[in-house]
Amino acid sequence: MTCPMLSISDLHATIGGKEILKGLDLQVPAGEVHAIMGPNGAGKSTLSYVLTGRDGYEVTKGQVKLDGEDLLALSPDQRAAKGVFLSFQYPLEIPGVPALTFVRTALNAQRRSRGEAEASAPEFLKLARGAATALKMDFDMLKRALNVGFSGGEKKRMEILQMAMLKPRFAILDETDSGLDIDALKIVADGVNALRGPDRSMLVITHYQRLLDYIRPNRVHVLSGGRIVDSGGPELALELERAGYDKYASAA
Amino acid sequence: MTLAAAIRTGDAGLLPSRRDEDWRWTDLRGLLRVLPDASAAFAGDAGAGPFSALGGEDLVLVNGGRAEIAVEAGEARQVCLRFVSRGAGRHASVVRVTLGEGARLRLLESYESDGASLAQVDLDIVQAGQARVERVVIADDDADAVTVSQTQVRLSPGSRFSQSVLTSGARRQRLETRILHPGGQAELRLDGIYLLDGKRHADLTTVVTHQGVDGATGQLTKGVVRDQSRAVFQGRITVAEGADRTAARMAHHGLILSDRAEIDAKPELEIYADDVACAHGNTVGALDQDALFYALQRGIPADEALALLTEAFIGEVVDRIEFEPARDIARAWVTARLGGRP
Numbered sequence: 001m002t003c004p005m006l007s008i009s010d011l012h013a014t015i016g017g018k019e020i021l022k023g024l025d026l027q028v029p030a031g032e033v034h035a036i037m038g039p040n041g042a043g044k045s046t047l048s049y050v051l052t053g054r055d056g057y058e059v060t061k062g063q064v065k066l067d068g069e070d071l072l073a074l075s076p077d078q079r080a081a082k083g084v085f086l087s088f089q090y091p092l093e094i095p096g097v098p099a100l101t102f103v104r105t106a107l108n109a110q111r112r113s114r115g116e117a118e119a120s121a122p123e124f125l126k127l128a129r130g131a132a133t134a135l136k137m138d139f140d141m142l143k144r145a146l147n148v149g150f151s152g153g154e155k156k157r158m159e160i161l162q163m164a165m166l167k168p169r170f171a172i173l174d175e176t177d178s179g180l181d182i183d184a185l186k187i188v189a190d191g192v193n194a195l196r197g198p199d200r201s202m203l204v205i206t207h208y209q210r211l212l213d214y215i216r217p218n219r220v221h222v223l224s225g226g227r228i229v230d231s232g233g234p235e236l237a238l239e240l241e242r243a244g245y246d247k248y249a250s251a252a
Numbered sequence: 253m254t255l256a257a258a259i260r261t262g263d264a265g266l267l268p269s270r271r272d273e274d275w276r277w278t279d280l281r282g283l284l285r286v287l288p289d290a291s292a293a294f295a296g297d298a299g300a301g302p303f304s305a306l307g308g309e310d311l312v313l314v315n316g317g318r319a320e321i322a323v324e325a326g327e328a329r330q331v332c333l334r335f336v337s338r339g340a341g342r343h344a345s346v347v348r349v350t351l352g353e354g355a356r357l358r359l360l361e362s363y364e365s366d367g368a369s370l371a372q373v374d375l376d377i378v379q380a381g382q383a384r385v386e387r388v389v390i391a392d393d394d395a396d397a398v399t400v401s402q403t404q405v406r407l408s409p410g411s412r413f414s415q416s417v418l419t420s421g422a423r424r425q426r427l428e429t430r431i432l433h434p435g436g437q438a439e440l441r442l443d444g445i446y447l448l449d450g451k452r453h454a455d456l457t458t459v460v461t462h463q464g465v466d467g468a469t470g471q472l473t474k475g476v477v478r479d480q481s482r483a484v485f486q487g488r489i490t491v492a493e494g495a496d497r498t499a500a501r502m503a504h505h506g507l508i509l510s511d512r513a514e515i516d517a518k519p520e521l522e523i524y525a526d527d528v529a530c531a532h533g534n535t536v537g538a539l540d541q542d543a544l545f546y547a548l549q550r551g552i553p554a555d556e557a558l559a560l561l562t563e564a565f566i567g568e569v570v571d572r573i574e575f576e577p578a579r580d581i582a583r584a585w586v587t588a589r590l591g592g593r594p
């Protein structure tokens with residue numbers, strides 16, 4: 001048996017001295033999509049920020065390995081270059097930086113970090129046009145300042161567009177369904193599904209089961225009180241939708 | 253002008269000091285106990301300035317001097333005006349600019365020093381009706397230089413004056429612009445950019461006096477301070493009694509990238525007329541950490557992310573430069589100043 005792409009063991013993490021993750025274990029094999037569900041305050045977003053190395057999230061114990069390599073020893077940009085991508089729950093607005101400039105800067109920085117050649121202008125534009133078309137986005141939107149004045153749905157689409165262009169090895173989707181109407185949700189889910197493949201894994205963090213009707217996970221995990229308290233197949237998500245998280249809250 | 257008198261006589265006692273309210277944050281007397289010797293005349297080649305590639309006339313004052321630019325009615329000219337300091341002496345320059353009816357001038361101005369000089373510039377601009385000036389200034393001084401530039405502009409009804417001052421500061425530096433605004437559909441744009449590091453200091457002071465009805469002023473200054481640098485922004489707009497229907501807007505936004513850097517800002521609106529539309533906004537703060545993390549998460553290294561975000565912040569001011577070739581030079585200058593530095 002091969003080792004999983006992402007392996008988290010006994011992970012403890014604090015914010016401002018308060019422990020949020022309390023011994024989290026999780027393994028995601030290559031090519032699989034796993035969902036993390038859980039009540040508010042369970043530590044879902046904390047997990048996404050710990051994996052991506054955000055300042056202020058301190059790991060006090062445990063380890064995280066991506067392809068066998070210690071992820072926690074790397075800076076956020078180095079983790080990105082290794083293929084870690086976070087689709088933000090609340091994507092940031094970056095005034096004054098056109099989306100195309102931002103993505104091109106990111107893509108080329110990642111390529112440099114991996115010792116690869118930078119994308120030429122025509123190559124990059126072709127990539128951007130292709131991604132925009134697939135996500136039904138107006139290409140002119142990419143010439144505007146990143147996310148400035150975009151609707152919630154447009155921002156989420158822009159996240160998936162960046163993911164499509166950066167081709168991460170391991171993607172974390174944090175509440176990607178929040179703020180989306182059903183049409184936008186389908187477009188975003190189609191975009192995500194198009195990126196599924198044997199060399200890419202995903203962690204889909206969501207509060208509701210709805211997203212998982214469109215992005216079918218291989219496994220579903222329940223995060224409560226800073227730990228994975230239950231795991232199962234896709235049917236677990238339906239069960240949670242019916243019964244809620246109450247039984248885990250009392251167990252935690 | 254007390255600094256001009258100090259340079260003429262060599263008497264440090266005549267320098268403006270912190271006791272002068274207007275010079276409180278740019279104290280020269282406390283800085284210079286003794287004045288440097290008067291600069292010798294410079295016979296060598298001053299090389300090229302930041303705008304030299306754009307053509308037009310060259311007017312180069314090395315270690316002080318006097319000059320006049322007279323643009324006749326209906327004429328359009330482009331002048332590279334360079335104030336160059338070579339060595340560590342003291343000197344003063346005086347330049348008189350006049351524009352006839354409907355004349356146009358692109359004034360591409362630079363401050364270039366290479367040592368601990370003390371320089372003062374007195375620039376006087378008088379515009380007749382319908383005359384238009386765009387002044388773009390790059391102040392690229394030495395870290396040991398002390399430079400004070402004092403500009404007075406007299407507008408006429410229907411004229412327009414647009415200014416963008418970019419500076420990287422000096423040991424102590426003040427770039428001051430005073431404008432007499434007659435109203436009468438005259439338009440004024442007064443922009444500034446400061447990008448400071450090390451122990452550099454820059455003071456952007458502007459004083460606008462609206463004297464008549466129907467005048468417009470738009471002012472946008474942005475800057476970044478790092479290390480132990482210090483920026484001063486003093487902006488005063490006075491609307492005299494009876495100068496009704498004046499529209500004036502002033503904004504200053506500063507970014508502090510180090511605990512030991514400082515920005516002092518004093519925006520002032522003094523309004524004595526009844527019917528005006530005036531607004532001012534002033535913010536000083538740190539870089540948005542959420543935006544920074546977003547860029548890092550996409551794989552952009554910290555120094556590059558910082559440069560990208562600060563350049564975008566400053567870019568809004570650069571974009572307002574009307575003459576495109578000068579705008580390109582200004583943008584490249586900003587990029588070089590901010591690029592790739594942690």
